[in-house]
Amino acid sequence: MTPILKLVDAVSRALFRLAEAVTLILVAAMIYEVVARYVFAAPTLWAFDISYMCTGVLFVLGAAYALREDAHVRIDFLAERMPRRLRLGIEAVIFLFCLAPIFASLAYVAIGRALRAYQSGEVEMVSPWAPLMWPFYSFIALGLVALALQILAHGLRAALGRTEAEFEIEA
Amino acid sequence: MLVASLMFPALFALVLAGIPIAFSLALVAAAAGFARFGMLAPAQLYGSFYSASTNFILAAIPMFVLMGAILERSGIAERLFKVMQLWMARLPNGLAIATIAMGAVFAAAAGVVGAVEVMIGMMAIPAMQRMRYDNSLIAGTICAGGSLGTMIPPSVIAVMYASLAQMSVGELLAGMMLPGLLMVALFVVYILVDGSIARRRQPVSLGASALETGSAGADELLDVSLADKLKLTATSLAPIIALIVAVLGSLLAGIASPTEAAAVGAVGALILSIAYRRFSFAMLRESLHITVRISAMILLIVAAGTMFMGTFAANGGSSLIRSAVAGAGLGEAGMIVFFLLIVFLLGFVLDWTANVLICVPLFTPFIRSAGIDPVWFGTLVIIVIQTSYLTPPMASSIFYLKSIAPSDMTYGQMCRGVVPFILLQVATLLIVALFPALATWLPSQIVGF
Amino acid sequence: QEVTWQVPTSVPEGSPYYVNFLERFADNVELLTDGRVDIEPFGAGVLVPALQVYEGVADGVVQAGHSTPSYRVNQDPMNAIFAGFPGGMGPEAFITWIYEGGGKEALYDFRASEGFKSLVVGIGSSEIMAHSNVPVRKAEDLKGLKYRTSGPWAEVMKDYFGAVPTVVPPGEIYTLLQRKGVDLIEWGPPSGNLPEGFHEAAKYIIVPGVHQPTFLWEVVLKQETWDALDGELKPLIEKAADLTTMQALLHFYAEDVKALETYRKGPNEIITLDPEFVTELSEAGVDWITKKAETLKSEGKPEMAELLANYMAFEKSWAAESSYLIRNQD
Numbered sequence: 050m051t052p053i054l055k056l057v058d059a060v061s062r063a064l065f066r067l068a069e070a071v072t073l074i075l076v077a078a079m080i081y082e083v084v085a086r087y088v089f090a091a092p093t094l095w096a097f098d099i100s101y102m103c104t105g106v107l108f109v110l111g112a113a114y115a116l117r118e119d120a121h122v123r124i125d126f127l128a129e130r131m132p133r134r135l136r137l138g139i140e141a142v143i144f145l146f147c148l149a150p151i152f153a154s155l156a157y158v159a160i161g162r163a164l165r166a167y168q169s170g171e172v173e174m175v176s177p178w179a180p181l182m183w184p185f186y187s188f189i190a191l192g193l194v195a196l197a198l199q200i201l202a203h204g205l206r207a208a209l210g211r212t213e214a215e216f217e218i219e220a
Numbered sequence: 221m222l223v224a225s226l227m228f229p230a231l232f233a234l235v236l237a238g239i240p241i242a243f244s245l246a247l248v249a250a251a252a253g254f255a256r257f258g259m260l261a262p263a264q265l266y267g268s269f270y271s272a273s274t275n276f277i278l279a280a281i282p283m284f285v286l287m288g289a290i291l292e293r294s295g296i297a298e299r300l301f302k303v304m305q306l307w308m309a310r311l312p313n314g315l316a317i318a319t320i321a322m323g324a325v326f327a328a329a330a331g332v333v334g335a336v337e338v339m340i341g342m343m344a345i346p347a348m349q350r351m352r353y354d355n356s357l358i359a360g361t362i363c364a365g366g367s368l369g370t371m372i373p374p375s376v377i378a379v380m381y382a383s384l385a386q387m388s389v390g391e392l393l394a395g396m397m398l399p400g401l402l403m404v405a406l407f408v409v410y411i412l413v414d415g416s417i418a419r420r421r422q423p424v425s426l427g428a429s430a431l432e433t434g435s436a437g438a439d440e441l442l443d444v445s446l447a448d449k450l451k452l453t454a455t456s457l458a459p460i461i462a463l464i465v466a467v468l469g470s471l472l473a474g475i476a477s478p479t480e481a482a483a484v485g486a487v488g489a490l491i492l493s494i495a496y497r498r499f500s501f502a503m504l505r506e507s508l509h510i511t512v513r514i515s516a517m518i519l520l521i522v523a524a525g526t527m528f529m530g531t532f533a534a535n536g537g538s539s540l541i542r543s544a545v546a547g548a549g550l551g552e553a554g555m556i557v558f559f560l561l562i563v564f565l566l567g568f569v570l571d572w573t574a575n576v577l578i579c580v581p582l583f584t585p586f587i588r589s590a591g592i593d594p595v596w597f598g599t600l601v602i603i604v605i606q607t608s609y610l611t612p613p614m615a616s617s618i619f620y621l622k623s624i625a626p627s628d629m630t631y632g633q634m635c636r637g638v639v640p641f642i643l644l645q646v647a648t649l650l651i652v653a654l655f656p657a658l659a660t661w662l663p664s665q666i667v668g669f
Numbered sequence: 670q671e672v673t674w675q676v677p678t679s680v681p682e683g684s685p686y687y688v689n690f691l692e693r694f695a696d697n698v699e700l701l702t703d704g705r706v707d708i709e710p711f712g713a714g715v716l717v718p719a720l721q722v723y724e725g726v727a728d729g730v731v732q733a734g735h736s737t738p739s740y741r742v743n744q745d746p747m748n749a750i751f752a753g754f755p756g757g758m759g760p761e762a763f764i765t766w767i768y769e770g771g772g773k774e775a776l777y778d779f780r781a782s783e784g785f786k787s788l789v790v791g792i793g794s795s796e797i798m799a800h801s802n803v804p805v806r807k808a809e810d811l812k813g814l815k816y817r818t819s820g821p822w823a824e825v826m827k828d829y830f831g832a833v834p835t836v837v838p839p840g841e842i843y844t845l846l847q848r849k850g851v852d853l854i855e856w857g858p859p860s861g862n863l864p865e866g867f868h869e870a871a872k873y874i875i876v877p878g879v880h881q882p883t884f885l886w887e888v889v890l891k892q893e894t895w896d897a898l899d900g901e902l903k904p905l906i907e908k909a910a911d912l913t914t915m916q917a918l919l920h921f922y923a924e925d926v927k928a929l930e931t932y933r934k935g936p937n938e939i940i941t942l943d944p945e946f947v948t949e950l951s952e953a954g955v956d957w958i959t960k961k962a963e964t965l966k967s968e969g970k971p972e973m974a975e976l977l978a979n980y981m982a983f984e985k986s987w988a989a990e991s992s993y994l995i996r997n998q999d
């Protein structure tokens with residue numbers, strides 16, 4: 050089991066690194082737009098699309114590893130008072146049997162959307178730049194797949210009773 | 221409608237069982253979505269997730285967080301707060317006041333609430349802890365200061381509210397001005413009074429020596445000569461003020477939108493770190509790591525909140541509220557209280573965009589036909605949104621704080637810390653409710669270009 | 670009720686298009702079908718993403734959706750002819766083309782080829798060309814101005830007049846105009862702009878709305894959904910759509926006139942462009958769409974060019990012969 054969990058972690062970490070790079074792209078694009086518009090009176094056609102796409106991509110790609118770091122905020126003052134096994138049991142059941150199928154189905158739809166956008170050559174609806182949409186859809190799909198896997202891994206860890214240390218990273 | 225009415229209790233149960241907020245929201249949304257859409261639920265839920273992923277308003281969040289992370293990781297924030305302490309040493313709870321002021325200035329200009337709180341929090345928490353401020357006060361100050369952007373114009377929330385309510389944006393912004401200032405004044409007075417009491421109880425609360433160690437005693441700080449103070453200020457405070465001016469100035473001069481101003485802030489912070497010779501790739505990597513982690517956390521909550529809103533509405537949630545209003549036969553005052561209560565409760569679950577999107581169209585016809593002043597009512601709603609944002613157990617401002625808080629700051633301390641500020645906000649609400657002129661006078665004076 | 674449709678639209682609940690088009694349609698359908706069909710309107714982004722109403726219908730998430738061909742222009746420029754384009758026909762001529770000149774049939778055929786049943790639900794008046802911080806009276810005045818606009822008009826402004834089209838997201842338009850971050854903006858018709866408060870942010874109001882002389886919204890369903898409907902109900906729903914479109918346009922006229930009166934009473938200055946300048950702007954717009962159609966034709970897709978020829982022929986006769994109409998214009 051452990052090698053599989055480690056593989057999932059590694060995938061999440063790689064996407065998280067990618068999200069860090071996307072953050073830099075976002076900043077650079079916005080600065081470029083301000084300078085282009087204000088100094089050169091020649092705003093770009095793409096800065097607006099890039100801003101929302103980068104934001105969407107960076108959070109979706111970062112979500113899985115954020116779960117690995119247990120950075121998704123929870124209110125645990127009641128949970129902390131529960132017996133350890135009960136708490137892990139709830140965590141395992143909810144992650145394995147509720148959240149994993151939910152996010153897997155979201156990932157499934159996301160992959161379908163990316164494929165459809167690729168095949169139909171879908172472009173942005175209102176942007177004067179009108180970029181192709183499939184790369185953006187693909188990143189969302191990628192992030193959701195990783196998140197679904199990480200949710201599964203998190204549930205398995207809870208079921209195996211290994212999650213305790215992570216819970217305490219952030220109290 | 222049965223499903224819609226079960227959604228809130230189910231959500232609270234999951235959250236209190238310790239399931240992360242974003243996943244609790246997603247789970248309840250999925251269950252309700254399944255009840256309404258059957259096998260098409262994933263497609264509908266994905267739509268909501270996609271809407272949140274393409275919401276341009278959120279683009280400012282990662283960049284404001286990055287700005288805060290760089291300033292904090294590079295040690296610049298620490299210098300800033302030390303110098304502020306230098307000048308404010310005589311003032312009880314001086315740093316807390318500085319934090320509130322910074323919150324008012326930044327959040328107001330940017331209008332994006334969560335990001336500014338995280339940014340200021342990252343800088344202020346370590347500084348205030350070193351100066352031995354009480355954890356509860358730190359938490360309360362940051363949550364309250366960071367959420368001021370809702371109230372003080374120009375706020376994105378007010379612009380969206382006015383547009384949805386078919387009323388004048390200028391009038392609503394002007395109407396919120398005095399209540400917003402009143403709220404800040406109440407915050408400052410409370411912090412001063414709290415500080416004076418604490419100081420009387422424990423005369424010299426700060427120990428040890430010298431700025432370099434980061435734990436200067438209050439008395440020693442008072443002894444620093446004016447020349448030294450000015451020198452330290454010029455080297456530490458002035459560059460940061462220049463950065464703040466660059467961010468705010470680019471906003472107010474119409475050079476940059478809030479999103480772009482956030483980028484200006486992030487790059488400015490990076491330049492400062494290089495100027496102070498504090499830049500390193502490790503520092504940048506660390507800042508980016510923090511940025512992605514916190515942004516992913518905040519935006520996943522927003523995405524899940526959007527899913528929740530969609531399935532709540534699809535299951536007749538809005539009709540539920542509408543028929544409750546129509547059926548209750550409330551008088552004018554009763555109706556206002558009822559509306560504000562709904563905003564408050566929805567604010568527990570939804571971020572302000574979703575809250576305003578659901579409530580405003582729902583209330584507007586009732587408010588209009590009852591002849592209630594829309595500026596006054598709008599101001600009340602916005603105060604309540606901000607209060608809801610602060611009120612435990614489900615309080616976005618506390619979630620955001622939790623993502624950056626050191627491990628010695630407990631959830632209990634955070635909840636205790638926000639209580640005085642919640643009371644002050646309720647006081648503001650009551651004052652504006654009793655004296656509508658506070659909201660309605662200014663618009664009649666100043667609206668225009 | 671026999672049929673309940675949850676119908677999302679692309680604008681927020683409470684906005685003029687929502688109330689005037691979609692809510693009015695829901696009420697008319699209820700009235701004409703004796704309550705047998707229940708249409709439940711939803712604001713933008715609640716059930717499906719604001720700009721993906723058509724996709725939501727195609728995927729079956731919702732039975733019907735309300736949106737505008739404007740959002741499909743990037744995908745297929747032919748949509749611009751139905752959405753209203755710079756230099757195109759104004760509401761009076763356009764609605765006549767839609768109902769009497771073959772426009773509606775062309776739209777319905779076009780949508781049928783995409784698997785949709787379409788119903789025209791809402792035709793609008795002309796938009797305000799700009800709320801502006803600087804006066805604009807002739808072509809040279811536009812040079813170098815930062816103009817918040819989108820779609821075809823952005824291309825026309827840039828390529829033909831040297832203006833600088835700027836993308837500004839909806840929630841930030843007011844603030845950026847007020848802070849003079851952009852020189853001028855266009856948004857909607859007078860009654861739509863009034864609640865957005867742009868007249869409080871900038872002094873000059875520039876008319877007429879050459880950039881968007883009219884606009885059209887439609888309700889789309891999957892063909893199967895429509896086919897499955899009781900035969901008695903179909904004509905009733907179609908009549909409800911026609912009725913809604915007529916009533917809504919008249920309502921826009923009435924509200925627009927009131928809005929302009931409000932503007933005129935205040936400190937704003939309304940600039941009505943000279944006919945020569947309006948012609949210059951219109952011709953640029955027509956040139957833009959003609960080139961689009963020609964490009965498609967050269968790629969082996971002649972449909973847009975054919976439709977445009979039909980449209981222009983109608984416009985030509987209307988322009989030549991409509992001088993008999995009394996318009997009561999100063």
Ligand code: NA
Nearest residue numbers: 608611614615
């Ligand atoms: Na709350």
Ligand code: NA
Nearest residue numbers: 796855856857
């Ligand atoms: Na427009």
